[in-house]
Amino acid sequence: MKVLWCWRCQMEIPMLDEEEFAEAYRLYHNMFGPGKGKIEERAQPLLDFYEKLTGFEETNANAIMHHRISLYGPPCENCGKPYRTPKASFCAACGNKRLT
Numbered sequence: 001m002k003v004l005w006c007w008r009c010q011m012e013i014p015m016l017d018e019e020e021f022a023e024a025y026r027l028y029h030n031m032f033g034p035g036k037g038k039i040e041e042r043a044q045p046l047l048d049f050y051e052k053l054t055g056f057e058e059t060n061a062n063a064i065m066h067h068r069i070s071l072y073g074p075p076c077e078n079c080g081k082p083y084r085t086p087k088a089s090f091c092a093a094c095g096n097k098r099l100t
């Protein structure tokens with residue numbers, strides 16, 4: 001887990017590493033599997049997992065699915081915000097050209 005700037009949410013938010021994300025994805029997947037209950041209730045195991053891990057009380061299960069460190073690329077050398085994607089050639093936040 002690492003707190004990073006999310007350009008979609010326009011805030012700093014705890015993001016998951018690959019191992020943590022794998023478990024989150026499994027719980028997310030379970031929401032849509034066979035069984036009963038409202039989607040809000042079925043999202044609870046995922047929201048609980050995320051809160052336990054990060055201390056952040058998330059209410060939107062879908063938001064967790066884009067809070068994955070590997071989606072955002074490395075931090076910008078200039079402003080420290082992630083490059084948005086691993087392949088970005090410049091920083092969308094400050095315009096800094098990425099060093100390769």
Ligand SMILES: [Zn+2]
Nearest residue numbers: 006008009066
């Ligand atoms: Zn976000």
Ligand SMILES: [Zn+2]
Nearest residue numbers: 076079091094
């Ligand atoms: Zn930047």
